[in-house]
Structures are given as structure tokens and as C-alpha cells.
Amino acid sequence: MIIVSKYIVPKGYVDITLFPFIFLKSQKFKNDSVLLNHERIHLKQQLELFIVFFYIFYGIEWFIKFIKYRNIYSAYKNISFEREAYTHEKDMDYLKKRSFWMFISYL
Numbered sequence: 001m002i003i004v005s006k007y008i009v010p011k012g013y014v015d016i017t018l019f020p021f022i023f024l025k026s027q028k029f030k031n032d033s034v035l036l037n038h039e040r041i042h043l044k045q046q047l048e049l050f051i052v053f054f055y056i057f058y059g060i061e062w063f064i065k066f067i068k069y070r071n072i073y074s075a076y077k078n079i080s081f082e083r084e085a086y087t088h089e090k091d092m093d094y095l096k097k098r099s100f101w102m103f104i105s106y107l
């Protein structure tokens with residue numbers, strides 16, 4: 001479900017996915033198919049890890065990447081979940097052919 005709310009989305013971002021919702025900062029992003037596909041990939045990842053383990057894994061991996069890169073943005077871009085989503089966000093059929101726990105190959 002897509003919800004538009006500038007109050008839930010963190011500053012500096014245009015969206016955030018918190019299962020089962022995709023929160024968008026502005027109505028204009030509702031028509032961005034690439035952005036929505038990216039977020040749907042995250043929904044699938046969250047389901048595969050029973051939601052709570054996704055957030056735990058995401059936080060731990062971000063922290064490790066932050067130590068490695070010493071940069072918040074570089075840490076974010078190198079998280080396995082983000083690497084998978086950014087790599088396939090333009091492939092609108094990706095979720096139909098995606099293997100289970102595919103994010104592991106991006107570690």
C-alpha cells in the first residue's frame with residue numbers, strides 16, 4: 001500500500017518502505033515506476049526475513065559498511081539489500097523471476 005506523508009519520510013529521502021507500506025514524501029512520486037519497483041523489491045526482502053530480521057540485518061550491515069567506508073551515503077549504497085534493489089529497479093519483471101534470498105549474492 002502506498003501512502004503519501006512528508007512527515008514519515010526522513011529528511012533527505014523521497015520514500016521509505018516499512019512493511020507493508022511504501023511511504024512517499026510527495027504525490028508526484030506515485031507515478032515513478034522505477035522508484036516503486038525499487039521499494040517493492042524491499043517489500044519482498046522484508047517478507048523473506050520475516051520483517052523484523054530484515055531491519056536487524058539492515059542495521060548491522062549498515063553499521064559494518066559505515067565502519068568500512070567512513071561515509072553514511074557510501075554505507076547505505078553498499079548494503080546488500082540496496083545493491084540488489086538499485087541493480088534491478090528498472091527491470092519491471094525482476095520480482096517475477098527473482099530467486100529467494102537473492103540479496104545474499106550482493107554481500
